[in-house]
Amino acid sequence: MSDIDFETRTKTVPKVERPKLHKVILVNDDYTPREFVTSVLKAEFRMTEDQAHRVMITAHQKGSCVVAVFTRDVAETKATRATDAGRRKGYPLLFTTEPEE
Ligand code: NFA
Numbered sequence: 001m002s003d004i005d006f007e008t009r010t011k012t013v014p015k016v017e018r019p020k021l022h023k024v025i026l027v028n029d030d031y032t033p034r035e036f037v038t039s040v041l042k043a044e045f046r047m048t049e050d051q052a053h054r055v056m057i058t059a060h061q062k063g064s065c066v067v068a069v070f071t072r073d074v075a076e077t078k079a080t081r082a083t084d085a086g087r088r089k090g091y092p093l094l095f096t097t098e099p100e101e
Contacts (some may be wrong), residue, residue, distance in 0.1 A: 021100045022075035024067040024082075028058040032091040034060070039068065040093065044082040069100060 024045075026037070034056055041052035045067055059065035069076065079095040086093025 008056070011095055019071045021069040022072045022097045023069050024079050025064050025096045025098065025101055026055060026067050026073050027064050027094040027096060028062075029092045030095065032093040036086070036089065036091065037093060044078055044085070045055045048054050057072050072097075072099070 026041070027098075036055045038049070038052040041047050041055055042049065047054075047055070055065050055067055069075070075097045079097045082095040083093060
């Protein structure tokens with residue numbers, strides 16, 4: 001009656017979900033030199049000169065450009081580091097993040 005039932009097993013259904021990805025977005029401004037934006041993209045996002053230049057030009061022409069997608073923590077850390085690199089030089093360079101649809 002009050003014996004502990006050692007035979008009962010609770011079957012756990014493993015729920016494996018992909019972490020949602022977050023975009024890092026480069027925002028255009030009128031002051032940050034193009035070469036500096038390109039150098040930050042190369043350093044923080046491991047882009048080649050060519051990739052970095054394309055992203056910089058796209059943001060320059062369209063107002064913003066998706067740089068890459070990462071898990072939320074990585075996206076936020078990289079956006080902060082890249083924005084800080086500009087701030088240290090006195091530039092208003094801005095990287096933001098937003099969740100993917
Ligand atoms: N618009 C800036 C310029 O003409 C370059 C730039 C590109 C800045 C992309 C920020 C983002 N110097």
